[in-house]
Amino acid sequence: MLEIITGVVLAASAGLNAYVPLLGLGLLSRFTEWVSLPTGWSWIENEWSLGILGVLLVIEMLVDKVPALDSINDVLHTIIRPASGGMVFAAGSGSDTVAVSDPAAFIASADVWPVVVGACVALIPHALKAIARPVVNVLTAGAGAAVASTFEDIGAVVLTVLAVVAPVVALVALGFVIVALVRRLQRALRERRARV
Numbered sequence: 001m002l003e004i005i006t007g008v009v010l011a012a013s014a015g016l017n018a019y020v021p022l023l024g025l026g027l028l029s030r031f032t033e034w035v036s037l038p039t040g041w042s043w044i045e046n047e048w049s050l051g052i053l054g055v056l057l058v059i060e061m062l063v064d065k066v067p068a069l070d071s072i073n074d075v076l077h078t079i080i081r082p083a084s085g086g087m088v089f090a091a092g093s094g095s096d097t098v099a100v101s102d103p104a105a106f107i108a109s110a111d112v113w114p115v116v117v118g119a120c121v122a123l124i125p126h127a128l129k130a131i132a133r134p135v136v137n138v139l140t141a142g143a144g145a146a147v148a149s150t151f152e153d154i155g156a157v158v159l160t161v162l163a164v165v166a167p168v169v170a171l172v173a174l175g176f177v178i179v180a181l182v183r184r185l186q187r188a189l190r191e192r193r194a195r196v
Helices: 002-016 019-031 039-045 047-063 069-093 112-139 144-165 167-195
Strands: none
Touching: 002 019, 002 069, 002 112, 002 144, 002 167, 019 039, 019 047, 019 069, 019 144, 039 047, 039 069, 047 069, 069 112, 069 144, 112 144, 112 167, 144 167
């Protein structure tokens, strides 16, 4: 059961930021004993992969803090975030981590389903983020973009680390993140209706 929780939380983290969980898994696998990636996913810890993911992360973090560009970024990432979510769900749920010692029972059944499940899970926070961000930008004259993006990046990092170290705590934290995103969207929509 912990492997499913780990995969779900990593996929949800990818819905907030596509590159944080991939880079996190790669770094944790390469430099710590916390994660041991399955053979098929060991490419994530390769120095070239880590470098490319690092550059993509920096680009996304910068673009996501600029009003209007963040919405364009969200449209482009409608494919990328679910794909990342599928990869980290499959890699994370199939990894030996601090909390998961027998992932083979989950992953061995069918290789495609973890990727599909992860992509679907990643779509939820991505959709909430993509819908809320333009509204937040309009209501704050663009000032809210950097603040919202920073909180999303922090949330993605915290969820990634917790998914590996303490999956149950990560699941609870994920619940708080989803509730916060839904409330932010509801508040932004109320404020928008009040202005019209």
